[in-house]
Amino acid sequence: MPELPEVEVVRAGVEHWVAGRTVDDVAVLHPRSVRRHTAGAEDFSLRLKERSFTAVRRRGKYLWLELDSGDAMLAHLGMSGQLLVQPREHAAERHQRVRIGLGPAERELRFVDQRTFGHLMIDPLVDDTRGGSAGVPAVISHIALDPLDPAFDDDVFSATLRRKRTEIKRALLDQSLISGVGNIYADEALWRARLHWARPTAHLRRPQVSGLLEHLRDVLREALAAGGTSFDSLYVNVNGESGYFERGLKAYGRAGQPCGRCGAAIRREAFMNRSSYSCPGCQRAPRG
DNA sequence: ATGAATTCCTGTTGGC
DNA sequence: TGCCAACAGGAATTCA
Incomplete structure (x- = not known):
């Protein structure tokens, strides 16, 4: 499940492939993937073409x-979203949702998302x-801001x-309050800090x-250095390679x-319709 | 206004 | 073997 480190890995990979490229083709294959673009799929395509x-920038997840029009194509990967750069003739992925042709290269950017919690939209900058x-x-x-942003203010957050x-x-x-942290890294940071x-x-x-x-910050940086965390190959980076930080997890x-x-x-305890993992020895539950 | 519960989605897994 | 429930969970939306 992509959290900050995984999204940063994707960001860097996407930037390498798309910077300076011009969109010559757009296909929205599943309307749900552009549901937050309220003007509709056709408008989404129109604002991207040419x-x-x-x-490519990131904040949290x-x-x-950025586009030369003053707009940006915003992406959230949700639980299972991937951004892949593939040769145009490469066979479509099973859950491919949006395809964006990168001219003049013979490649395209593909948004692949099994569970469709992720989305793309065009939005003005x-x-x-918040300080950027x-x-x-x-x-x-x-x-x-996310905790790896140089402008993140620890004192303001604490207060x-x-x-x-x-x-x-x-x-x-x-x-x-703080962006980029999901269930996995929340559990890992709390375990390290010995907090329930x-x-x-x-x-x-x-x-x-x-x-x-x-x-x-430590756990996010370590995961970033390892290329992110992945469990079931739903999440892969821009080149299609899974992250491998799962071996570094201490609680999740x-x-x-x-x-x-x-x-x-x-x-393991039920929490917010999901699970929380913690150590009963080092992370004592609060009274009451 | 604030905090918490609900909802969206699909593939995998485990129990019976 | 087949069926169904549980599970994975980010964040907008709805509710209290």
Whole structure:
């Protein structure tokens, strides 16, 4: 499931292949994949055709391909989305949803997405009110900076977090507070910080928040260096190669296996219609 | 206004 | 062998 490290791997790969290319053909094969483009699939294609890609940027789990029109093609991979660059004559992937011809190269950009939680849309770039220098797509202006962004402010995050009446893992998954963190890296950072997912944010000390951010950045950077995490080949990078950080996971998906720190069996708990993995020895549940 | 629950989707897996 | 429930989960939307 693509989180920040996987999306960054895709961003870099896509940028290598599309920068300077001009769109000479667009085919929307599944309308759901452009559902957030409210003007419709035809308008989506129209705004891409004959436009050139100038840069590829990312914030959290969103990435966008800047166009020479002042718009950007915004992409979110959801759970199973892939952006692939393939020769045009290469056979279509089973769940190919959108195809974008890259002139004058004999290649095309393909959006492949089995579960269709991901999406593409065209959106105007607006001034970034969150501290960046480049423009951001208007529809994601509410998304917070991610913790690897140089402009991310730890003190502001800590203060905002401690004003909230919620649990720490909910906050980590709230993209308006901090972006790029999903279920996997939230569990990994909490394990490293020895914090249980249900800890109330209002009771966290500032040094605990700082420590958590440090662990979060560590695990994100390690995963990025390894090319991202992948489990079932639904997620692959732009060249079709799976990431392999799963061997570095200490909590996520390890229910029943011994904690690498204290040996206790990692537990799995239901949480927000999904699962949370933690160590009962090193991550004590809060009282109440 | 805030926080939490619901919903969208498809392929795989496990139990009976 | 076949059927069905559970599961994977990001984030917009809806609800309380």
